[in-house]
Amino acid sequence: MRGLGGSALLASSALVALAAVPTVAQSRSIDIPAQSVESAVTQLGQQAGVQIIAARRFTHGKITNAVRGNLTVQQALFQMLDGSGLSVRQTGPQTFAIVAMQTAAAQEPDRPTRTALMLAQATPMATATDSPPPLVDAGTASTPGGGAGIPDIIVTATRQAQNVQKVSTAVTVIDGASIKTQALTNVGQIFSNLPSIQATAQPGGFSIDVRGLGGDLPAGSTQGSVALVADGVYNINSQSTAVGFFDVNRIEVLAGPQSTRYGPNADGGVVNLITNDPILGKFSGTATFTAGNYNLFRGEAAVNIPLGDTLAIRLAGAAVSRSSHFDPAEGNNKAQSFRGKILWKPDDKFSLKLTYQLDHVGGTGNGSNVFPVFTNKVPVYSGGSINDLSNPWGQSPSNPVNENHANIYSHTIIGNASYTFSDALALDALLSYSKLTGGEKATIYLPPWSTSAANGPVFTDADLHEFNPFHQLTGELRLHNGPGSRVQWNLGYYHWDYLEAYSADNAAFLSQPPQTTTTATNAVYGEITYPVTDRFRLIAGARESFDHRTFEFNNAGTITRPFDINFHHFDYRGGFEYDVAPHSMIYFTASSAYRPGGLSALNPVTGNPNSFKSEVNHAYEVGTKNRFFNNTVQLNADLFYYDMSNYQNLDKYTGFVPPEGGAICNNGDPRAGCQTPTFGLGAHSLGVEAQLRANVTPDDVVTLTGTYAHAIFNHKQGTCATVAAPTGGCYDGYNSETPNDPGAPFFYLISGSVQPHSPKFSANFSYFHTFRFQSGAKFVVGGDGFYTTGYWVNPVLDATGYGYQPKYWLGNVSMTFTPASEKFSVSGWVRNVSSYAVKQSVLPAQSIGDPRTFGGTVSFHW
Structure with a gap:
């Protein structure tokens, strides 16, 4: 994974997928019109439940072919990228990475260079169904023991879909599967063992402290230094922090001021x-x-x-x-x-x-x-x-x-x-x-x-x-x-x-x-x-x-x-x-x-x-x-x-x-x-x-x-x-x-x-x-x-x-x-x-x- 594991996987990513399906070889109904590569693979990842990582320096300005029919993931990618000068490597059972044709050829010179789909089974990487550790620190994978390489995590910390390794702030990511598997009911349990993050029981729920900022003021008495934003909405009261988190994709904790990125003017994070x-x-x-x-x-x-x-x-x-x-x-x-x-x-x-x-x-x-x-x-x-x-x-x-x-x-x-x-x-x-x-x-x-x-x-x-x-x-x-x-x-x-x-x-x-x-x-x-x-x-x-x-x-x-x-x-x-x-x-x-x-x-x-x-x-x-x-x-x-x-x-x-x-x-x-x-x-x-x-x-x-x-x-x-x-x-x-x-x-x-x-x-x-x-x-x-x-x-x-x-x-x-x-x-x-x-x-x-x-x-x- 020398070339791909470096520049392709660590460049600014176009997307990440959702939950994995039993096999990528299974045919499914796919209907994706011609559009930019970034948008097309985003849709394919959502429809097929796979992870596809694309480096923008390879895909910028390129348009895909329309894809319609009952197809496997591999067939859909083949039709989508045919004639684009791009190639695909399968990096795990449910993960793919898009690279330029010459990059793939340089990595595998024994394979023919053509505009066909190029698949090379690498060491299996983590899939969305691997059991997660209790908590995931900044930039780590959402799954343990999944494979030799560390999978990328795409976050929206800066209000952009972006690789967490390219976000210019300290970010801690907690995987939603951890919360579900261990029945974590409130933020006091979720943050109980994370350095620099604490949750304190207060009237109305919990207040959250990041690097000492947060405050012990009762919920509703004033705005918190750290804002809990649930699906884009900040609430001055904290009832949801006591009810329990369910069907969670992830939690992103951003330390420090985020005033120019988010609506709430949170001075602590x-x-x-x-x-x-x-x-x-x-x-x-x-x-x-x-x-x-x-x-x-x-x-x-x-x-x-x-x-x-x-x-x-x-x-x-x-x-x-x-x-x-x-x-x-x-x-x-x-x-x-x-x-x-x-x-x-x-x-x-x-x-x-x-x-x-x-x-x-x-x-x-x-x-x-x-x-x-x-x-x-x-x-x-x-x-x-x-x-x-x-x-x-x-x-x-x-x-x-x-x-x-x-x-x-x-x-x-x-x-x-x-x-x-x-x-x-x-x-x-x-x-x-x-x-x-x-x-x-x-x-x-x-x-x-x-x-x-x-x-x-x-x-x-x-x-x-x-x-x-x-x-x-x-x-x-x-x-x-x-x-x-x-x-x-x-x-x-x-x-x-x-x-x-x-x-x-x-x-x-x-x-x-x-x-x-x-x-x-x-x-x-x-x-x-x-x-x-x-x-x-x-x-x-x-x-x-x-x-x-x-x-x-x-x-x-x-x-x-x-x-x-x-x-x-x-x-x-x-x-x-x-x-x-x-x-x-x-x-x-x-x-x-x-x-x-x-x-x-x-x-x-x-x-x-x-x-x-x-x-x-x-x-x-x-x-x-x-x-x-x-x-x-x-x-x-x-x-x-x-x-x-x-x-x-x-x-x-x-x-x-x-x-x-x-x-x-x-x-x-x-x-x-x-x-x-x-x-x-x-x-x-x-x-x-x-x-x-x-x-x-x-x-x-x-x-x-x-x-x-x-x-x-x-x-x-x-x-x-x-x-x-x-x-x-x-x-x-x-x-x-x-x-x-x-x-x-x-x-x-x-x-x-x-x-x-x-x-x-x-x-x-x-x-x-x-x-x-x-x-x-x-x-x-x-x-x-x-x-x-x-x-x-x-x-x-x-x-x-x-x-x-x-x-x-x-x-x-x-x-x-x-x-x-x-x-x-x-x-x-x-x-x-x-x-x-x-x-x-x-x-x-x-x-x-x-x-x-x-x-x-x-x-x-x-």
């Missing part, structure tokens, strides 16, 4: 969730069933139904039921989801896709309870390591269990339309509407630092109406290059707005009439990557964002008039890419992004609400992506520096004197001036990431990923948020959680302290081996280990270590058997082998990760 689309001309389906400890039952199914040559629908659904990880019982998870997609593609230029998704969150699960502020998810006090306790998931019988019963529904409708004018110009349009309804019934005893139930519950069966109502609208228009353009560019307009009202009945001091929040964002953004030479490309991008927020506050039972505030910001991206060799690229980027500020509690002294500023991140990254040794070793690395202003954070301390004067604030104090303020901090981060994958043999795959980071709050800060703090520096305050001194004030110097979710060093090592049988069946077994140094979960640097997570190891193992027919697979897995309890958040009640879980999964394919 983007998590791009991509689910499977309908496939024209192919009936297929999958069904997966999982059973595990803690009474885990999860089912997932999808069916693809072609309706003629131009129309197809895909129906998918999932349900999960799991008992509590905590003792006494608290945290049971019950959720169901359904998604329907319809694709209409009358010709090669136009496509229309409509999506409807319904999610239901029930139970009282970690991440399901939307209002867990007074919910004790772990023992009342856990300083240092909660693993010092005999049972980290147990609670004292004297501490009764708070109960939040969720019943929340989410409806999402998405419309996507695309039209390709030429190889140089295409238009995409997206419109979505989301609505959330429901809430919770809550029985709350005492604040989390209390240890006695002698006084009974504070309130019983209170109605918490988190979405009364909630509406979100997203619109995006994007002009960009077509598939045959040498210049990659995007020019987009983005609109996003939402309205959310919250109220509570029968909730003692928390009872309040509706408080309404609205936000509207309008932005124009664009980016271009221009090839100065065949090896050197320049990157330039810009964005202008306009944000408008309104709030109606409750002040001692009186609804104030609406207040509003406006923000706007200019962001940029610039840099270059240089191909040192066909297998190696270096890049540099400088970029910025921001998340807007907002309004917090009403200040009765001024008659206006307190406000907080916008968070801004100026980021610099230099990196390299490489393949070595006949495409069997991959090494990617990058060095990054973030310079942040107004890092948004919640003040956890309630013992300050409010602006209107009087006594100090107590926990649950109804006075407006005692509401928890949000404030900004100056911060900076310097770090390095590296990912290594080696196909040691065709059946042995080793990966090693590591991150080192030095992330601190600046020594010189602005105005301190805590009123009664000592002088001589910027301090923050925190109310002690110790049983002996509950609620006692504690001050700490935040200047120069470490940012939360920023361990100094973290790494993951994985190994998978494939056993192959003469029958064609295979058995994949392996696992991974994750290590991290200690870190603060939140900037609450209390002396007792309540907010500190000590260093730890996590281990996972899995095995999968797939018969030669590939009609089904059987898997077994164990996650968190040592049953180590990981602190996820302290806001203010702690939440922790899952204990040891194990189970089995069976998947069927047709």
Whole structure:
């Protein structure tokens, strides 16, 4: 694979395929009109379920022949490329690569040079039905032990179909089959063993942190530094992160600002969730069933139904039921989801896709309870390591269990339309509407630092109406290059707005009439990557964002008039890419992004609400992506520096004197001036990431990923948020959680302290081996280990270590058997082998990760 494994496979790719079929020799109905090579092989890959990789330097400007009839893949490619000067090599059971005729002839001089299809069976590469490892790091294959060479992964990280090895940013790719096979239900499980990525349980679901940026602000209170974009739609609430991921194609995690590429102006990064689309001309389906400890039952199914040559629908659904990880019982998870997609593609230029998704969150699960502020998810006090306790998931019988019963529904409708004018110009349009309804019934005893139930519950069966109502609208228009353009560019307009009202009945001091929040964002953004030479490309991008927020506050039972505030910001991206060799690229980027500020509690002294500023991140990254040794070793690395202003954070301390004067604030104090303020901090981060994958043999795959980071709050800060703090520096305050001194004030110097979710060093090592049988069946077994140094979960640097997570190891193992027919697979897995309890958040009640879980999964394919 010397020549092909280098320049052809590592050049800018035209496409990748979908799921594999039993054999490429099987005839099928194929109807592909004459068009560009890139578009034609894309359609063939979709119709036949194979992977076809084409280097644009070979295919640019070439037109295929029309192909119609009942043909095999080989016959279709022969007719399609006849007379084009191109040839095809079969690189695996379901994979092909297109090269120039002279390239193929040079690789195999004993074969005749002619315009016929040239097929040469190479060492088998990974197919889409190989069992995947639990997680896939940036640029690695989606399957372990598949063959001698590392298959390319095509991502849309830059809003272009592009080989991940040619994307000038750090990208982590997680294969959808891993999520399904191991019944990963939420992002806390999916990201539990990835360096530099964390998911923390928060009200409404999970917040995602990438390289320390993300924040522990409750979902809906402000936009996150890291945006979760599901099928092109960002939602300020995070219900989908708790329901479960199903029929997923892949997840792409992009680190750092993405303001000139995506609609959401995410200064910490983007998590791009991509689910499977309908496939024209192919009936297929999958069904997966999982059973595990803690009474885990999860089912997932999808069916693809072609309706003629131009129309197809895909129906998918999932349900999960799991008992509590905590003792006494608290945290049971019950959720169901359904998604329907319809694709209409009358010709090669136009496509229309409509999506409807319904999610239901029930139970009282970690991440399901939307209002867990007074919910004790772990023992009342856990300083240092909660693993010092005999049972980290147990609670004292004297501490009764708070109960939040969720019943929340989410409806999402998405419309996507695309039209390709030429190889140089295409238009995409997206419109979505989301609505959330429901809430919770809550029985709350005492604040989390209390240890006695002698006084009974504070309130019983209170109605918490988190979405009364909630509406979100997203619109995006994007002009960009077509598939045959040498210049990659995007020019987009983005609109996003939402309205959310919250109220509570029968909730003692928390009872309040509706408080309404609205936000509207309008932005124009664009980016271009221009090839100065065949090896050197320049990157330039810009964005202008306009944000408008309104709030109606409750002040001692009186609804104030609406207040509003406006923000706007200019962001940029610039840099270059240089191909040192066909297998190696270096890049540099400088970029910025921001998340807007907002309004917090009403200040009765001024008659206006307190406000907080916008968070801004100026980021610099230099990196390299490489393949070595006949495409069997991959090494990617990058060095990054973030310079942040107004890092948004919640003040956890309630013992300050409010602006209107009087006594100090107590926990649950109804006075407006005692509401928890949000404030900004100056911060900076310097770090390095590296990912290594080696196909040691065709059946042995080793990966090693590591991150080192030095992330601190600046020594010189602005105005301190805590009123009664000592002088001589910027301090923050925190109310002690110790049983002996509950609620006692504690001050700490935040200047120069470490940012939360920023361990100094973290790494993951994985190994998978494939056993192959003469029958064609295979058995994949392996696992991974994750290590991290200690870190603060939140900037609450209390002396007792309540907010500190000590260093730890996590281990996972899995095995999968797939018969030669590939009609089904059987898997077994164990996650968190040592049953180590990981602190996820302290806001203010702690939440922790899952204990040891194990189970089995069976998947069927047709």
